[in-house]
Amino acid sequence: MAKQRATITDVARAAGVSKGLVSFALNDRPGVSPETRDRILLVADELGWRPSVRARSLSTDRSFALGLVIARDPEVMSGDPFFPAFISGIESALAPAGQALVLSVVGSEADEEASYRQLSDHDRVDGVILTDLRRDDPRIALVARLGLTAITIGHPDVPSDLPSVNVEDTPGIVAAVEHLIALGHRRIAHVAGPSRMLHGVRRSVSFTNTMHSHGLDGGLIIETDFTAAGGARATQLLVALADRPTAIVYSNDVMAIAGLGVAARAGLSVPRDLSITGFDGSDIGAHLFPSLTTVTTAVQEWGRQAAGLLLRVIAGETVDDIELPPARLVIRESSAVAPIPPTPTAAL
Known part of the structure; x- marks a missing residue:
C-alpha cells in the first residue's frame, strides 16, 4: 500500500x-x-x-505550468533531436521551481490558434513560449488578444513587446561557407529550411551574402521543410546535376545526415567527392562516419533560459532580452579539400 x-x-x-x-x-x-x-x-x-500543486493553484489562481505549442508533424518532430534537447532544457528549469510543461504538438500551423485558445480558456498555463517564429507571425497579436503571458525564441519581424531569448545563427552559416571556400570549394549549394520561418530565411540570406562577398554564385539553394526526407530529396536533385556542387551547406543536422546517406548511395565519397556541413550540433553527428562538420548552438541552454525568463515575467519582474553565445562551427570529418576537376583530354 x-x-x-x-x-x-x-x-x-x-x-x-x-x-x-x-x-x-x-x-x-x-x-x-x-x-x-x-x-x-x-x-x-x-x-x-x-506543496500540492492543485492546492497552490486554487489558493493563488496560478496553474504552475508553462505552455509550448509546436506546429510540426509529430512523426517528423520525433526524428529531430533539436526539440528533445530544447524541451530537456525547459524541464531542467521547471522541475526545481515546482512547475510543469504543457506540451501540445499540432500537425499544422492552422491548428495552433485553437491550441492557444484552449490553453487560455481553461487556464491551463501561466504563460507560453513561442518558437519557430515566422514572417509576420500572427501569434504575437494572438497571445496579446488572449491575455497570455509569453516570450519568444528569437526576435519577431513584427512589432512586439514580448521578451526574447536569442541565438545569432548568422555567424555559424558564415563560418561554414568560409570554411568550405578556404578548402577550395567554389560550387557550393544550400539546402534551406522553409522561407516562412525566420531562421530559415536568415540562414539562406547569410549563405547567399557570404558567397557573393567572395565573388561566387550564391543562388544554388533548394528550400525544404527541415525534415530528413526533404533533405534527402534535395540532395538527390543536387548530386544529379551535370555540374553538381562539391559542397552542400544544410540548414539542420537532420537533413545533413540524410544527405550523407544519399551521397553514399550515389557512389560519392564524403568528403573526397562531396563536403557536407550541418546545423544544430546534435550529438549523433559526432558519432557518424564520417563525423559531421556542423554549426553548434547550446540547445538545452536555450530551453533553460527560455523557461527561466518566462517564469520571471510571470512573477512580475522587469526583464531584458537574453542574448546567448552565437552559433559556432565545429569542424569534423565530413568537410575536406575540394576535389580537383579532371584535366580535359587533348584531341588526337
Whole structure:
C-alpha cells in the first residue's frame, strides 16, 4: 500500500500549532515568529511534506505550468533531436521551481490558434513560449488578444513587446561557407529550411551574402521543410546535376545526415567527392562516419533560459532580452579539400 502524502494537518498536529499558522509559515507570510516558523519548517521536512500543486493553484489562481505549442508533424518532430534537447532544457528549469510543461504538438500551423485558445480558456498555463517564429507571425497579436503571458525564441519581424531569448545563427552559416571556400570549394549549394520561418530565411540570406562577398554564385539553394526526407530529396536533385556542387551547406543536422546517406548511395565519397556541413550540433553527428562538420548552438541552454525568463515575467519582474553565445562551427570529418576537376583530354 502506497504511503500517504503528508498534509498541512499532519504538520500542524506534529508541531502543536493550528493549520492556519502552518499555512502562514510554509508560505512565508508575516505573523509567525522566527522560532515557530523554523520549528514548523523542520517538522514539515521531517514528515516529507511537499506543496500540492492543485492546492497552490486554487489558493493563488496560478496553474504552475508553462505552455509550448509546436506546429510540426509529430512523426517528423520525433526524428529531430533539436526539440528533445530544447524541451530537456525547459524541464531542467521547471522541475526545481515546482512547475510543469504543457506540451501540445499540432500537425499544422492552422491548428495552433485553437491550441492557444484552449490553453487560455481553461487556464491551463501561466504563460507560453513561442518558437519557430515566422514572417509576420500572427501569434504575437494572438497571445496579446488572449491575455497570455509569453516570450519568444528569437526576435519577431513584427512589432512586439514580448521578451526574447536569442541565438545569432548568422555567424555559424558564415563560418561554414568560409570554411568550405578556404578548402577550395567554389560550387557550393544550400539546402534551406522553409522561407516562412525566420531562421530559415536568415540562414539562406547569410549563405547567399557570404558567397557573393567572395565573388561566387550564391543562388544554388533548394528550400525544404527541415525534415530528413526533404533533405534527402534535395540532395538527390543536387548530386544529379551535370555540374553538381562539391559542397552542400544544410540548414539542420537532420537533413545533413540524410544527405550523407544519399551521397553514399550515389557512389560519392564524403568528403573526397562531396563536403557536407550541418546545423544544430546534435550529438549523433559526432558519432557518424564520417563525423559531421556542423554549426553548434547550446540547445538545452536555450530551453533553460527560455523557461527561466518566462517564469520571471510571470512573477512580475522587469526583464531584458537574453542574448546567448552565437552559433559556432565545429569542424569534423565530413568537410575536406575540394576535389580537383579532371584535366580535359587533348584531341588526337
